[in-house]
Amino acid sequence: MTDAYLSSTTGAMKVAIAGAGAVGRSIGRELLANGHEVLLIDRRVDVATNDPVPGAGWATADACELGSLEDIGLSQFDVVVAATGDDKANLVLSLLAKTEFAVTRVVARVNEPRNEWLFGERWGVDVAVSTPRLIAAAVEEAVAVGDVVELLTLRGGHNRLVSYTLPDHTAFGGRAVAKLRLPTDSALVSILRGGRVIVPDDDVPLEPGDEMLFVVQVDALDSLREHLLDICSPPGSR
Structure with a gap:
């Protein structure tokens, strides 16, 4: 990585991505398109020449070696993405990056x-992304009306992003968001209605088919699930 790369003054985040396979390169391209600075790290010498990512910096290094990370200047990055195909390597890099x-x-x-x-x-x-879980969640989300679907693990594994789609003939149709009276350690963060994203103000009425996105602590997930099923299920379904 060059000094010019480190001194770039675009105001965007500096993101280091370890693992320049298909996943790492795809992440890099998305971040570059959004105006961020990207450094791809991989042990394979030929990766940058065989499948370059225009605009990205490259470092040939073992992301699990402390000395290599020091040479890269990892402390100067805002975000580190451990995207290798080896869970052990991703855990080691995560621990080194943070500590x-x-x-x-x-x-x-x-x-x-x-x-x-x-x-x-x-x-x-801080955030764990499981591709199998995301694919399973996408499948479940397509058919799971009236049930809580786990989408993403957040903040060191303590919180989850989950969705709940109001079923047809729900007992909660037309009632305001404030009437949800959610359990402790859970919060409604957005409502998806057709192609719209709706801010969940207290007086917003809910409609059948609304997909509600919640952030909830893992320990409170069962409470949220039971609460939503109790108050939002169609009459006579519980």
């Missing part, structure tokens, strides 16, 4: 769903 380089935001890819429980605060992970 040794004080990176503000660490996002880690989970390759094996059984390992997801590891990707939390203890390993320096």
Whole structure:
């Protein structure tokens, strides 16, 4: 990585992505398109020449080695993305980024769903992204009206982004958001209605088919699920 790269003054975030495979390169392209600065890190020497990402910086290094990360200047980045195909490597990088380089935001890819429980605060992970979980959630979301669907793990594994779609003939149709009276440690953050994104002010009436997005602590997820099923299910379905 060059000094010119580090001194760029676009005002955008500096993002280091470890793992320049298909996933890492795709993330890099999206971030570059949104005006951020990107450094791709990979041990393979030929990656940058065989499949370049125009506009991205490149570093040939082992992202699990402390010395390599020091040479890269990881502490100067706002976000680190651990996107390799090896969960062990992603965990090691996440821990080093957070504890040794004080990176503000660490996002880690989970390759094996059984390992997801590891990707939390203890390993320096702020957000864990499991591709299998996301695909499963997308499938469930397409058919799961009237049930809570887990979409994403947030903030070191303590919180989840979940969705709930109001069923037809719901007992809650036409009632205001304030009437939800959500359990502690859960919050409604957005309502998706057709192609619109609606801010969930207290006086906004809910309609059948509304997809509500909630942020909820993991310990409160069952309470939120039971509460929504109790008050929003069609009459006689409970």
